[in-house]
Amino acid sequence: MRNMRAGIEHLGILSGVFNQYRIFYGEDNDLVRCREFLRERLEKDESVIFLAVEEGDDALEVLGFTQLYPIFSSVSLKRHWLLNDLFVTEKARRRGIGAGLLNSARQLAEKTGAKGLTLETGHDNENAQKLYEKFGFKKHTEFHYTYKL
Structure with missing residues (x-):
């Protein structure tokens, strides 16, 4: 198993x-829209995606991924990363893959001189917490507001 940065070829x-991942969170099965969404993020260089992969006989098998979006802190005048997505396939859980993906995210933040990483998770997702x-x-208790359209 190894982690790698995803490119358009992946x-x-x-x-x-x-x-x-989206189905896990209650969204409809829509492979076409997923592909279009990811293509746009990668082509426009709007996110960084790391894959946890295992080498198979003929191809790579994806065991999990994390996707990070750049945001910026006006106060510190630095980049910050939003760790928006982290997912490990059901069959690959409890193997340290999530931890490995978090390490990749942390290394990206360090390499880019970022202020830090921010993420959200469900209140009931105790394993992730x-x-x-x-x-x-x-846990951030000082600033927490969300506006949904």
Whole structure:
């Protein structure tokens, strides 16, 4: 198993696991829209995606991914990364893949001189919360507002 940064050439193998991720969160199965969405992010260089992959006989198998979006802090005058998506396929869970993907995200933040990483997770997603806290993420209680359209 290894982690790698996804490029447009990985669109085929990435789209399937991205679709699984969306289904996990209650969205409709829509591989075509997933592929279009990811293609746009990659072509416009609007996100960074890391894949956890395993070498198969004929191809790479995606075990999980994380997608990060750049945001900026006006106060610190630095880049910040929004860790928007982190997903490990059901069959690959409990193998340290999520931790490996978090390491890739942290390395990206360090390499780009970012202020830090921000993420959100469900209040009931206790397994993810434990992993994030193990990596040094702190619950933000000072600033929390969301406006949904």
